Amino acid sequence: NAGVTQTPKFQVLKTGQSMTLQCAQDMNHNSMYWYRQDPGMGLRLIYYSASEGTTDKGEVPNGYNVSRLNKREFSLRLESAAPSQTSVYFCASSEIARLDTQYFGPGTRLTVL
């Protein structure tokens, strides 16, 4: 039981490049989330998926897109990376949205030059 896994662990991009961050959970959770963590700002919600087939914007969705591929997988895509997207990205999952404890992956450290 691996919990929440994320790939890659580290990534360096040039401005304008695109990439997809992958997340998978093996806890049969219904809800999944993408956060970004910046120093002194805590975690800010980018997008979430309350259940398979649905996605919704969080606090800071601009510049990102998501896909809930199936119940296990939730990907985050940067279409045209910008230096302001340099951050640590965390994926999380919970059994149901809003009312349940979230479990986090190990994170992806992204640098955009």
Next chain:
Amino acid sequence: AQSVAQPEDQVNVAEGNPLTVKCTYSVSGNPYLFWYVQYPNRGLQFLLKYITGDNLVKGSYGFEAEFNKSQTSFHLKKPSALVSDSALYFCAVRDLDNAGNMLTFGGGTRLMVKP
């Protein structure tokens, strides 16, 4: 709107001494409160949560938190700190009476426990 504040960027405590990491929140309805811990280069780990009931909540690794409605606080405590408790701690809140809200995290407090 909901918000959470962690007024201290860093807390220093000697091993064996009690520790407190402060958290205050603002919601218009009833709060659902969490504490998470983050060790270096790791994701956040759940410590404890409060939704209703006893104001003193016990969690993992000997941590506890006290919910104080009048002071809108949810401070994290431990009677005797360990060096291994050194990490980044996050408080989070959700307004239970606002169905559209997700979790809001504080900026984090770095706990340094010195031998």
